[in-house]
Amino acid sequence: VTADESRASLVVLGVSFHTAxxxxxxxxxxxxxxxxxxxxxxxxxxxxxxxxxxxxxxxxEVYLVEREPSTTQAVWSAWSARLGQDxxxxxxxxxxxxxxxxxxxxxxxxxxxxxxxAQIQGQVREAWESCRASSxxxxxxxxxxxxxxxxxxRSETRVTRGAASVSSAAVQLAKQIFGSLADRRAMVLGAGxxxxxxxxxxxxxxxxxxxxxxxTFERAKTLAAKHGARAMQYDxxxxxxxxxxxxxxxxxxxxxxxxxxxxxxVAHARGDRPLCVLDxxxxxxxxxxxxxxxxxxLYDLDDLQAVxxxxxxxxxxxxxxxxxxxxxxxxxxxxxxxxxxxxxxxTAFRARMDDIRQRELAQALRRLGPLSPAQHAAVExxxxxxxxxxxxxxxxxxxxxxxxxxxxxVVAAARYLFALGxxxxxxxxxxxxxxxxxxxxxxxxxxx
Amino acid sequence: xxxxxxxxxxLCYVGAAALAAAPFVRPVAAPVRTVVALLATGVIAxxxxxxxxxxxxxxxxxFGLGPALTSAAFLLAASLLAVEVMAHExxxxxxxxPFAGVLTLLASLVGFAPVDExxxxxxxxxxxxxxxxxxxxxxxxxxxAAGTMYLVQRHELRSRRFxxxxxxxxxxxxxxxxNHLASVVAWVGLTVGVVLAASYAVVYRIVEGPKIVWAITAxxxxxxxxxxxxxxxxxxxxxxxxTSVTFAAVLVLYLAMRAVGAEPGKFL
Numbered sequence: 001v002t003a004d005e006s007r008a009s010l011v012v013l014g015v016s017f018h019t020a021x022x023x024x025x026x027x028x029x030x031x032x033x034x035x036x037x038x039x040x041x042x043x044x045x046x047x048x049x050x051x052x053x054x055x056x057x058x059x060x061e062v063y064l065v066e067r068e069p070s071t072t073q074a075v076w077s078a079w080s081a082r083l084g085q086d087x088x089x090x091x092x093x094x095x096x097x098x099x100x101x102x103x104x105x106x107x108x109x110x111x112x113x114x115x116x117x118a119q120i121q122g123q124v125r126e127a128w129e130s131c132r133a134s135s136x137x138x139x140x141x142x143x144x145x146x147x148x149x150x151x152x153x154r155s156e157t158r159v160t161r162g163a164a165s166v167s168s169a170a171v172q173l174a175k176q177i178f179g180s181l182a183d184r185r186a187m188v189l190g191a192g193x194x195x196x197x198x199x200x201x202x203x204x205x206x207x208x209x210x211x212x213x214x215x216t217f218e219r220a221k222t223l224a225a226k227h228g229a230r231a232m233q234y235d236x237x238x239x240x241x242x243x244x245x246x247x248x249x250x251x252x253x254x255x256x257x258x259x260x261x262x263x264x265x266v267a268h269a270r271g272d273r274p275l276c277v278l279d280x281x282x283x284x285x286x287x288x289x290x291x292x293x294x295x296x297x298l299y300d301l302d303d304l305q306a307v308x309x310x311x312x313x314x315x316x317x318x319x320x321x322x323x324x325x326x327x328x329x330x331x332x333x334x335x336x337x338x339x340x341x342x343x344x345x346x347t348a349f350r351a352r353m354d355d356i357r358q359r360e361l362a363q364a365l366r367r368l369g370p371l372s373p374a375q376h377a378a379v380e381x382x383x384x385x386x387x388x389x390x391x392x393x394x395x396x397x398x399x400x401x402x403x404x405x406x407x408x409x410v411v412a413a414a415r416y417l418f419a420l421g422x423x424x425x426x427x428x429x430x431x432x433x434x435x436x437x438x439x440x441x442x443x444x445x446x447x448x
Numbered sequence: 449x450x451x452x453x454x455x456x457x458x459l460c461y462v463g464a465a466a467l468a469a470a471p472f473v474r475p476v477a478a479p480v481r482t483v484v485a486l487l488a489t490g491v492i493a494x495x496x497x498x499x500x501x502x503x504x505x506x507x508x509x510x511f512g513l514g515p516a517l518t519s520a521a522f523l524l525a526a527s528l529l530a531v532e533v534m535a536h537e538x539x540x541x542x543x544x545x546p547f548a549g550v551l552t553l554l555a556s557l558v559g560f561a562p563v564d565e566x567x568x569x570x571x572x573x574x575x576x577x578x579x580x581x582x583x584x585x586x587x588x589x590x591x592x593a594a595g596t597m598y599l600v601q602r603h604e605l606r607s608r609r610f611x612x613x614x615x616x617x618x619x620x621x622x623x624x625x626x627n628h629l630a631s632v633v634a635w636v637g638l639t640v641g642v643v644l645a646a647s648y649a650v651v652y653r654i655v656e657g658p659k660i661v662w663a664i665t666a667x668x669x670x671x672x673x674x675x676x677x678x679x680x681x682x683x684x685x686x687x688x689x690x691t692s693v694t695f696a697a698v699l700v701l702y703l704a705m706r707a708v709g710a711e712p713g714k715f716l
Contacts, residue, residue: 158477162615176605176614179621272684274620291606295684303608310610 010138010337012099013075013091014054014061017113020090027083028060035130043134045078046071050136052143054106054127056120058113063103065138100142100333104326107150109160116160116315121150141336149329156325159318162311167201169307170278173299174202174246177276182206185244187237188229189258189285190251191219196226198248198280203227210244213237215251238262242269247277249285258286260293267293280304338411339402345411346395348420357387394418450504453497454518454556460490461525461549468541472612483538487529487545494522494552501560507571510578514558516715519579521551523586527633531590531626537618540626543593570652577644581663584637585698588670591630592695595688598623602685624684627691628677635674638667658705659715665701669694 015028030038030053039053039062048064048071055061060079064071072093079087094102105111107124128135128143135143154160163169171181178184186207188195191214199209209227213234214220224231232240234257241247241262249258258277267275277298279286284300291298361383365371371379394414401410414420464486471478498519501509509515525548532538601617604610617623642663649655673691676682682690 173605176601176619177621179619271681272686274684297605299608306608307610 009066009096010063010099010142011066011071011093011095012061012063012102013072013093014059015079015087015091016059016061016111018111019092022057024083024085024090025058025060028055028079028087029057030055030060032126032130035127036133039131039134042075042078045074047074050139051134052127052131052139054124056123059106061106063099063139063142065136097330097334100145101326101330103142103146104149104329107146108153108322108326109150110153110319110322110326114164115312115319117164118154118160121147121154124150138337142333145329145333149326152325152329153322157318157321159315159322162314163307164311164315166280166301166304166308167198169304169311170198170248170280170299171201171205172307173278173297173304174207174276175205177274177297178245180206183208184246185210186246186248187211187213187241187244188223189213189234189237189247189249190281191216191223192250192252194280195248195250196223198250198278199223199227202246202248207246211237211240215253238266241266245273245276247275249277249279250281251285252281253285254283256283256285256287258290260287260289263290263293263296267296270295278304335402342398342402342411345414345420346398349394349414349418350391352418352420353387353391357383450497450500450560451556453493453500454552457490457494457497457522457525458549458552460486460493461545461552464490464538464541465545465549468538468545471616478538478616480532480536480538483541484529484532487525487532487541490545490548491522491525491529494518494525498522505560508575508579509560510575510582511715512561513715514555514560516555516578516582517551517558518555518560520582520585521548521555523582524548524551524589527583527586527590527630528593531630535618535622535626537622539597539617540590540593543596544590547589547593570648573644573648577641577648579641580637580644581641584634584639584641584670585666587630587634587637588666588691588695588698591627591634591673591691594623594626594630595691595695598627598688599685599692602688620684624687627687628683631670631674631677631687631691634670638663638670642667658709662698662702662705666698669698 015025017025035053035055039051042048042053042062042064043051046064046066047068048066050065052063053061054063062075064075072088076086076088076091079091102111103124107121109116109118109120112120124143125147128139128147131139163172174181174184181202182205184207186199186202186209188199188209188211191212195212199212203209209224209229211232212220212224212227212229213232213236214223215234217231217233220231220233223229247258251257258279263275263277272295274295274297277286277290277296279298279300282301286298286300288298288300290296361380364379364383365376368379398410398414464483467479467483467486498509501515501518505515509519524544528540528544528548531540597617598620600613601620601623604613604617605620645659645663649660673682673687673694676690677687
């Protein structure tokens with residue numbers, strides 16, 4: 001570990017939906033295949049040791065392990081050129097533990113536009129994997145920790161639970177009625193984009209789209225073919241309504257086309273079986289009086305929005321619990337970084353002790369006069385053994401303190417006591433696992 | 449020892465219900481494993497109490513008001529435990545566990561005075577009748593609990609209230625399935641129990657009016673629910689409503705008959 005490396009630190013620079021509108025963010029979006037080259041260019045421009053670029057529709061962020069705290073200007077310059085405006089004015093910078101916390105919040109969905117959304121975890125993983133060549137021990141560990149804590153937030157809190165979109169609200173409502181939606185039959189009235197999206201969500205849950213009915217038969221045929229359903233005209237569809245469990249309405253009709261009289265007949269034919277009617281059309285396709293019919297569960301767009309709002313409110317209430325998990329993981333990551341600071345200290349400690357040993361050995365040999373090779377070797381061995389014995393306990397205790405999270409204070413004390421010179425332990429260079437291991441082996445072997 | 453075991457069982461039932469209710473008061477998931485473990489502990493403690501009671505009485509704890517009530521409570525808790533283990537769903541605890549706890553407490557308050565009952569083949573015949581009848585009543589109670597929850601959840605869904613009940617109660621289809629299965633089990637248990645009772649009455653020429661009225665009423669109620677489902681295709685709200693109302697009616701009838709003329713210390 002060189003002195004230069006020992007002064008590097010973690011930093012994140014970014015532009016997100018918090019700070020910039022979409023027309024600005026979209027200029028900073030990097031396609032998946034561009035990411036590796038882009039981060040390589042940023043490393044060249046900044047001189048940073050490691051880098052990962054996270055680019056989604058809501059944020060572009062670069063995580064760097066910098067040698068000197070002067071990388072930000074180079075990143076802003078590169079991004080300003082791409083944007084055609086001053087990127088630093090709409091960006092943010094976090095350093096050290098704040099940078100780690102920021103990534104943990106991002107990966108957990110706490111920093112997302114829809115709190116708790118799940119997609120971001122996969123995007124963080126993709127970013128890390130795309131930048132494997134340009135990341136080292138510090139960022140590998142950082143991203144591993146971020147994905148780990150995101151998983152814990154997902155499983156140990158309810159921050160990701162509940163519907164966060166109208167489509168998922170429709171699924172949640174249908175599930176509260178039918179339990180599993182596998183093999184439930186659905187009829188769709190209307191063949192527009194909204195109907196297609198909503199139907200996709202239902203089909204993903206196992207719903208069988210049996211009928212797509214539309215005034216424009218060709219469009220009905222297209223949507224029906226996509227989901228393996230039958231296309232029909234409206235008049236024909238009413239006769240098969242009694243066989244379906246879910247009715248999804250999304251036509252552009254200016255007046256309700258699903259009337260109480262039609263549904264009353266259907267409900268009668270269905271007996272006690274519930275019918276779920278999801279009306280996502282504006283203006284509404286279903287007469288609200290349909291709601292009064294026994295065993296019919298009618299939900300319109302306002303109801304679905306109410307489910308979404310209720311879920312989001314509960315998600316927001318879970319954020320403090322998620323933040324507590326993050327606190328623990330940030331501290332753990334900080335401890336790990338601190339443990340790395342022990343390595344240069346131990347190396348310096350050993351070098352200093354060996355220097356003293358050699359000087360004292362040379363003086364002793366001069367005083368002793370001519371010695372046989374065997375005697376010379378025995379004296380030299382004695383000096384090494386004494387040095388290793390003296391170093392053993394401090395070495396073991398330094399490593400233990402680092403492992404227990406007290407590394408920074410103990411390292412500072414050791415450097416003072418053994419006159420090892422100043423080192424900015426707060427920004428100490430992160431070192432790959434291999435370096436720690438090799439340093440450990442060097443010291444351990446010295447004990448023999 | 450009996451009192452301790454039964455108190456422990458009641459505490460476990462109430463504790464399980466409280467834990468199952470936790471998500472209604474703060475945003476946490478229901479601790480399914482803990483609820484099931486607590487319920488299982490209660491059932492084990494209850495069983496230990498019943499075994500000790502059997503040894504003290506020298507007969508199965510099925511005869512007399514106290515032993516009968518606590519046996520019924522045990523069967524209700526055991527059937528609840530079985531449903532929850534199979535369904536990985538603990539919201540039924542909210543209704544059924546406190547009910548089992550109340551029955552156990554009532555039994556303890558009434559006391560466990562021994563009642564002279566026949567031994568040998570005749571005794572075994574009577575034991576089979578009482579045990580199957582209680583199992584049927586316990587399953588009927590489970591069906592009623594599921595039915596009541598169905599009605600509450602349905603009300604929330606139809607009135608478009610998306611609060612804790614909407615989120616935490618099982619889907620309507622699940623509650624309907626539990627109601628259906630429990631009704632069938634209840635009908636089988638009560639039918640065999642009533643047939644055994646009728647043949648016993650004929651062979652040994654024993655006629656006890658209140659017991660006959662109550663047993664026939666309970667059997668008719670369960671039969672209407674079960675055959676309405678199996679033959680007439682009743683399900684969902686109709687079945688849930690019918691199960692809840694008929695079970696409540698059977699309970700009220702029992703209390704009324706006891707209030708009117710049952711001998712002290714006897715079930716009826």
